[in-house]
Every structure is written in structure tokens, then in C-alpha cells.
Amino acid sequence: MNDVRIFDGPSAPRTNTAGDPSRRSFLRTGAAALGGMAALAAALSPLRELAADDVPNLDDFLQKHYKEMTAAEMEVALERIRAKVEERYGVRPHVRDLKPMDGVEFGYALNLSRCIGCRKCVHACVAENNQSRSPEIQYIRVIEMPRGTMDVEKGSHHYDRPEVPEAQHFYMPVQCHQCANPPCVKVCPVEATWQEKDGITVIDYDWCIGCRYCEAACPYWARRFNFAKPSLPREQLNPNMSYLSNRPREKGVMEKCHFCLHRTREGRMPACAEICPTGARKFGNLLDPHSEVSEILKTKRVFVLKEEVGTLPRFFYYFDERYPNQLDPDAVAIAERLREEEGDAYGALPGVNGPSAAALALASPQRCHGARA
Template structure:
């Protein structure tokens, strides 16, 4: 094309360096390339779902909300749940009871490892079914061995297995909780009644707390949680079992939406052997006080100084 017009076009400029690409062509191609690169680089943003609304984004820290603001937040979440699951939930933010310090005790001599607690917990707390999230890990241990490194989570069929005992592990609600200390945004903290909670709206998903926890009690939502509509438990608490989003941390909360209105946690009520005990440490007549006074009690990883509120015991 350039050759034909060589001598006739007064504005003709010879192709400069013999490449066959004019400056105009090159710039056009470069512009297309840059646009395509920008589109491809930004295309993962198309996956973004549940972009927080401005109100959600501007929400204050949960502990700084006034009662009126708190009610507004709860109402917003009720609407979100209603939209996604078709049920208006009974969402509450029950405060800690006065004069109550919760503690949990588990009778290791009686636990048979049936995992009912694991599923009662899932049923109660609206965890993701896929990927599966469970708060309780039931470790199968060899008798005579307390080394959790040699335990297994994978056993099936009739339990208890010959020569084994079972060590269910969940959040220990430590008095000196390493997880709350490492949180860079204070999205997780200890409540006045001793329950360690997470505000899912405040969590940035850095997973420092998961790394800090010596009991592997925290679970992260790597993916958008999947919960069938019919599996949703509509009785929910802001700091416990309301539906979670992708990229936030969650864990056992002693079912605080139940326990703060006086009920037992779900894992305790389901235990067929009565191994699980829960109550108020400050009440001298409670089961938990009796266990600490009268039974052989131990805690996991005592040497770390985390002072768990979760005790393991055997009958004397």
C-alpha cells in the first residue's frame, strides 16, 4: 500500500524503519492491548458478591454501638437473612448476664466419640455445609497416650474403638486468649462473661487469630459459605450463629444466644453419655463448680498459660 502512493501523495511519509508498522498502527494496537490488559486484570472483581452497603461499611465497632444503633444493625441483618434464606430470623444481641462466668467441662472417661456434639453444633450454629465447617474436633487417642500429634479425626462405625479414648476439642475460651491479643482490628474479644466472640462484620480475614490459637479452634470461611435454606436455624445471635460471609473467622461461642438466656449449649444437650457439663463458675452449687472441687481435672496445654475455661475431667 505504501509503495503505490509513494510519489503521488504530497503528505506521504516513507515508512520509517522498514518494519511495515506505522506509528499510528502501533499506538492503536498498544491502546487495544492496554485496554484488554486492564479488563483482564480487573475481571476477578466480577466475582465480588455481597459488596457491603455504605451503612454496613460505616458501621461502628460493636462494643461502641448505642442500643438504638445496635437495633438498626440487627434490623439490617434480619433483612439480609430474610432476602437470602426467606425466613425472618429471631436475631438478638443478648448482653452478658451479671455475676456469670461460663465454663465447660468434659468427662473423658465417658465420651465415646460418637460425634453427635459436632453435628448438633452445626445444626445450631449455621455453619457452612460446603466447604464443611465444624467447631468441634473429636480426636481419637490411643489409651495411655496424651500426644495429640498421634491422634486421628478419621474413624468410622461403632464407637468407642477398643484401646482408644476420645478428646473433643473446641474453643477453650481462654482467660489469657492469644487469639484476641493478635487481632489487629479488635474484631475478636472476650466478653464480660468469659466468652470469646468474633464480630463477623469487623473481621478483615487476616487469620492471625487462627495461627495464634494453640487449640486449632478457629475456622475460616475460605469460600462463600453454603447453607441450605431448610437447614437455617432462625434463632440467632449477632455474636454467635448469624450467617457468616466469605473471608471471616468463626468459632465456638458456647452458643451464647442460648446460654445467655439460661439454656444449655447444643453440644451438651445432645451428648448421649452426659459427658458434657456447663455452667456458672461463680455459682458454688453448679455442676461445673462441683467438678472443679471434687474431680480430677486437667486443661489442655497448661504450660502455655492460656488459662482455658474448658476443663477435662475423669470420675474419681
């Protein structure tokens, strides 16, 4: 390896070009560096469009995980939420951190013989929980199922008939089942989602990093992601909020049904149960043997969706044994009355219940270069 080397100095005129080579090379390097910086600046230029309230400030950055905050720190965080909501929506909200009650474990029972598929629960939920309206995020999905099967793949998500309920189908609303063995909680890398004492699986919206692993893990497709900045008209804002439930969310975080904990932890019904015109939805305390849900679990043949995945849902379905092959005639009568009263507003709202991405096209026409196929 000891080949002979000729030491001809560092600035040997190897490249025979005109001018002083070191000066030339300096100029060339300088020009290249300048060009590079300009190109980088151009590449970064979209960041100028970042809205000021979209950029996390130091307080946001340093805010602790929900479980680590002291009462005083929580008060500071709540005040910050109030200020932000007031600034963004012009409404001073009533935001609290409501804790679970002792001796309460919430459960849901849904009478499939009374569900008429009117989707009032879907819209009441959106109105209650300050979801983004465009793209619209919905926690409840009502599936129109043909009789004779429980295979959701045979159902229709986007049924659009003014005459619901249609006799050959039944209607199955699905939302977060508040599992006792929740796969979404298990997979979260940062513990941004957990199960509370009363059985509700919640999300700390200020802690979620938006990896969407929970969304992949959920067997009930109950979780939603804010793909875009949520947009909520100020007149539609519900000012009654709590930290772990319906306070407005940011872009890039997960959200999901929380059994309206800002209502239910104060003894009220969730919005979906309250709005249901036929009383198909029953909500209550599983630990209270005299509650309506406990009574239903004892006396009806209830079942859960996808029992085989071992998630132990707290959301139960049942059919009324009095009407083995039809909807409860009482519920059908209610549907007819509603159709008369509400006309076109009754039943399906086309497009709104579609995939959240579809609504994105409306959000902002110059949103991005990517044309959606």
C-alpha cells in the first residue's frame, strides 16, 4: 500500500481553469450556499400560513398529563381553555373538570326493536359535544341491517330513505362501547387515553400525539381523528364543557364518545339517550341493581357486538321478545308521526353521515395540492 506520492502542495493547479482557483471556489461555494438557503426558505414558506392560535405556546408545551396535574394546575389549564374558547368563539364557556362518582359504573342498553334509524342521536351528539362541523365528526354510526343477519358488512352506512324505518331492515347504532378491556387504551404509547373509575374511556386532548394507533386497535370503529382544524360556528358552540369530554379539540388529536360525562357525572342523561324519540336508548348505573339498565340486563336477552374479541363492552343490545320479527309497533307509530311533523327534515341527511374526508372538500378549496381521487 506504500505507493509513492508526490507532494505538490494543497493548491496544486489540478483543475486548470482561469482565475485564482481558491477565489473561484470560494465564490462558487458562496453562491451554492446562498442558493441552498433560498431554496430552503422557499420550501418552508407554507409555514407562514400557520394560524397564530395553532402554534403551541410555552404554557401548552409545558402542560402536564391530566393525572399529574394538581388542583391548582388544573385550574390554570381550565382558565387557559376558557380564554382560548372566548377568543376563538366569543363565548365565555363553563368548563370544569368533573370527576367520576363513587359507586357508579355506567352502562348502556339499546333496544333494537325500537330503533327507527332516524339518526337523531347522531346529530344530538354532534350538537352536544362540539365536534367539528366541517369536516363533520360523528361519534355514532347507525347501520341499516337486513333482517336475518348480524354481519355488519351486510349493512348499509349511508342509507338515505325518508321512509325509515324500512320494514325489511333493523337499525343498529354503534358508538364507543366503553369496554372493560379496551384495546385502545392498551396500545396508546403516551397514556393519553385511559379508563376512568366509572368505566368511561377518556382522552386527554392536550396529551394525545395523534399516532392513531388506538383508531387501528378499536374493533368498533369508535374513534375519530381531527384530520383538519376543527371548524365550529360560534353560534353552535355548547358552552357547557368539561376537560375530558366536549371542550373544543385541536387539529391532529383523537376524540370519541365519552358517554357525555359532563352531563352524566351530574346525574343527567347522555344527549343521545335524551333525544331518542322512541326510548330505544337506556342509560344508567350498572352497580345500582334497581337502575333501568340493570333491570334490562337481568330480564332481557342482551348481547354485545363482537364478543369474540374479548373487549367486554359496557354497551348492550337486545331485541324485544314480544316482537320477534318486526319493529315495536309503538316505535313505528312514533316514526310516522315524526315524518308528518318534520317532513323532509326527518330521517336521513345525505352526505352528512358520510366519510369525514368527503366533507373536507368544502372546508377550504385551496387546502392542499393533493387532489383527492
